[in-house]
Amino acid sequence: MFPMNMIFFLILTLTTVSAQDADFTYNGFGAAKLRLDGIAEITPNGLLRLTDTRLLAKGHAFYPSPLRFRNSTTGKALSFSTSFIFAIVPKYPDLFGHGLAFVLAHSVDLSYALPSQYLGLFNANNSDSSNQIVAIEFDTNMNPEFGDIDNNHVGIDVSSPRSINSSHAAYFTNDNGAGFKNLSLVSGKPIQAWIEYSHMDGLLNVTLAPIDIPKPVVPCLSSNVNLSSLISDDMYVGFSSSVGNFITCHYILGWSFKLNGRVPALDFSRLPSLPHTPSKSSLESWKIGLLIILSILLLLIIIIGIIFLVKRESKFREVFEDWELEYGPQRFCYKDLFLATMGFKDQQLLGAGGFGRVYKGVLPKTDIQVAVKQVSHESRQGISEFIAEIVSIGRLRHRNLAQLLGYCRRKGELLLVYEFMTNGSLDKFLFNQPKLMLSWGRRFHIIKGVASALYYLHEGWEKVVVHRDIKASNILLDDQMNGRVGDFGLARLYDHGTDPQTTHVVGTLGYLAPELSKTGKATTSTDVFAFGGFLLEVACGRRPIEIRASEEDVVLVDKVLKYWKAGTILEAGDPNLGNEYIVEEMEMVLKLGLLCSHPNSNSRPPMRLVMRILERDAPLPEISEDGWNAEISAMAEGGFDNIGMSDGSLLNMFACSASTTESALLTGR
Incomplete structure (x- = not known):
């Protein structure tokens, strides 16, 4: 072993x-x-x-x-x-x-x-x-x-x-x-x-x-x-x-x-x-082919570019169009606006509507806060809307107008630059359970500011400017909560003493005057009608048309008329205010809202008279239906002495036109 x-x-x-x-x-x-x-x-x-x-x-x-x-x-x-x-x-x-x-x-x-x-x-x-x-x-x-x-x-x-x-x-x-x-x-x-x-x-x-x-x-x-x-x-x-x-x-x-x-x-x-x-040879062939194609395209672009520049230089000495030379405010560099808005990112988006998207930005060279409106490419008005806003706002100067600082045009892009309104639009303080409830004193101050701006647009400038879209969402609030009229994308201009031209009926449901569907003419009186709807929504804290409301309360002006008829017009006021308001001012605004919303354009007061009523330099007219047109015209010219007042007679006038008002308010785009 x-x-x-x-x-x-x-x-x-x-x-x-x-x-x-x-x-x-x-x-x-x-x-x-x-x-x-x-x-x-x-x-x-x-x-x-x-x-x-x-x-x-x-x-x-x-x-x-x-x-x-x-x-x-x-x-x-x-x-x-x-x-x-x-x-x-x-x-x-x-x-x-x-x-x-x-x-x-x-x-x-x-x-x-x-x-x-x-x-x-x-x-x-x-x-x-x-x-x-x-x-x-x-x-x-x-x-x-x-x-x-x-x-x-x-x-x-x-x-x-x-x-x-x-x-x-x-x-x-x-x-x-x-x-x-x-x-x-x-x-x-x-x-x-x-x-x-x-x-x-x-x-x-x-x-x-x-x-x-x-x-x-x-x-x-x-x-x-x-x-x-x-x-x-x-x-x-x-x-x-x-x-x-x-x-x-x-x-x-x-x-x-x-x-x-x-x-x-x-x-x-x-x-x-x-x-x-892919084989290296095929990749190399592809690269060579792509290089040849790109070279040919580059050569064509250079040739076309030279031809275009030569033709353009012979026709224009500058790259600006004629209307820009005459009306245009400051022209901004696209790169500056791109950097200011962080590349137009969604986190900078302030809001969006039919006219385009609005972004918050900070200009890189001055650190000034601005609002940049990017005009929609799909807009059928397109450049005409853009030019309207440039022309109308570019030279307007009023403390209650949102100031246009400048603009930019890059290829097909249209950009407008406004001063930034710290507190956004008025509607977010009125509807949908706002975090901050506006007091009556602040509301009344905003109403007077908007009225002052409209009076300036209608009578105080060298041309008549019809805004065509007065509503709470287009009233912006600065850091002092002053109301500023903004968004002039639908504005129309004409000379004083001339007849406005017929145009497309545009605006917002609930603010369109009934005569627009017949004449197609936007006038100062149609602006007054929209202002009447604005007065009622500020005082009542609800929109001119509430689709989800009960049938009798869908149209705001009809609801206020109903309270007027019952002799309890103050009950139409915003319930969120409680009793925290001045009775005389609330009653004045509600009645003035009805007055401006009159279905007969000749019976609406001009903004000159509206301003005097708000400043209490003139009383609210309360007259019989037969004498309405004559006496409102006399008051517009300054004759306000010893005018009789009767709630019942005014109520009769509105009662007979309530159904007409409702149908008119439901027209529009």
Whole structure:
């Protein structure tokens, strides 16, 4: 019988021999049992994919068990040879990273390692691990901090991303003595690599070649490396790869390995295919074709541009149109408005309507807050609306008008720049349970301001300006809560003493005078009608038309008439005010709202008279229906003495026209 120590020696000897003769070949990895981690995976067709379309990631693939790399008797590293075929496929031809490496590692725990330039093997100081690593890197990025020679090289790394020796990626050819030929690692095509180590002379050789070229006789990189002092007895063998901020796929198509012998050749016919990508030649052809097309287009644009400029220069000395020279206020640079509104982002949006979108902005050079209206491209009025607003507001000056600071025209874009109104529009303080309830004193102050502005538009300027869209949402409030009339997109102008032209019936439901549907003429009297609706909505705290209200309360003016008829007109006031209002002022505003909303245009007071009534320089007229037109005309001329007043007679006049008013209010767009 053998002694026990002899049996143990024989077992150890057999194990060592088995390890020293270890070899394997994978012609594709469909049935391979590899250790995978990170984002490495084996695809259904047998490709070993170390990285995919994810960014800042790493992938590892190792032979499942460690191999004995040192002679247990002499302690010297064993010879080995390996061959594999890899492909690096970037999404974009000029943006890629960071390569792959063939690795000998004492441990497959690489959790401490970083992606990007660290290839999934190392980290910034490499102090987190005592792992022994020898790697042959195929690096596609130049990292000066590691002393890289270029962005297409082969290097030998020993427990550090700084190579102890490196060489440009190339292969040797004997064709007519041509010597080395450049080989792009990121070509997207399969490349074969051979790595061989001889324990006799400590020489480590790395050879590269395209897949259709036999193994060159001269290696790409040859270096003396004493592996005996750099590795442990048992080492894992495999691959590592990483990516940074650019999508790059790293593939291994096949792999063979042998200790103490020549590695067997791979069977190309059994290798899996790479995913289809456009060939470099087709990409180059596409680039050349695109360059030619762009060159032709550029030449045509230059020719057309020259012709256009020559013609334009001969017709206009400046780039401004005639109306801009005559009426235009300051013209802003589009870039300044783009920067002021943060690129017209939604977070700067103040509101939107049929005429366009309004953005809050801060002018970059002056830090002035502005409101920038971006006129809708789909507007059927388009440039005509834009010019109307420029012409009408551009030269108007009144403390109760929203001031137009300037404008901008860029290609088809139309932009108007206003002074910024800190408190927005009046309607948000009246409806939908506002956070801040306006007091009666503030409301009355706003009413008088709007009336003053309308009087200026109708009589105080060199032309008659008909606003055509007076309503609470178009009354803006500054930081002192003063009312400012804004949005002149529908305004029309005509000379004093002339007859206004017929135009499209435009405006807002509930503010349109009944005669508009017959004549199509916007006049100062139609503005007064809208002002009447405005007076009632401010006093009552509800819109002129409430579709969701009960049938008898849909039209606000009819509801106020009903209270008038009952002798309780004050009950029409905004219930949110409670009793916090001046009775005489509330009654005056409600009656004046009815007066301005009269269905007969000749019976509405002009804004001159409205101003005198609000300032209490003139009483509210209360006369019989028969004498209404004559006496209202006399009062407009200044005759207000000793006019009789009777609630009943005024009520009779309105009662007979209530149904007419309702139908008129429901007309419009």
